[in-house]
Amino acid sequence: MRPTLRLPLTAVVLSLVSSVPLTATAAETRTQIVNAANGEVGQGETPPGSNCNPYGACESWCAHFATWTWRKAGSDIPNYGFTGDIYTWGQRKGRAHSGNTGMKPGDIVLYGTGPQNTSTSLHTGVVVATGNGKITTVEGNSHDKVQKLGPFDPKHAKNAGRPGNIYGWVSAQ
Secondary structure, eight states: OOOOOOOOHHHHHHHHHSSSSOOOOOHHHHHHHHHHHHHHTTOSSTTTTSSSTBBBBBSSOOOHHHHHHHHTTTOOOOOOSHHHHHHHHHHHHHEEEEESOOOOTTOOOEESSOOSSTTEEEEEEEEEEETTTEEEEEEEEETTTEEEEEEOGGGGGGGGOOOOEEEEOOOOO
């Protein structure tokens, strides 16, 4: 007879559970993004007017801020400096949407007419609340700091003082 090794069932279960990576639910990820964005409201450039910020290079930094909030929640999105790159990344991941409806908290909205270049993709922000057909965003590099804006009708963003209308958005999940 050969000797056998017996492991208690508890040890087997614990080893299986510990090898499964823990991932946040979609709702938890969205909450983490919103909390990261809201926690930065008021953060500005150092020195003022320099475009130097804690989220990326000393350059226009709205995209750096938006992608930073996602990375704080565990996303693998790169630290983009150009807003159109966020939309293109979303297309590759199957998460980009054209238009200005359907956003949820945690999603990134893009202002302008399209992702082609800096003349068409003007600015970006993180949706932190939705309701009654309106959205509230937190946006980096808005008058040289992180600002909470809204609520406003996403179909008329330019009329609400945004740099352009919303051409699309990228879903956080």
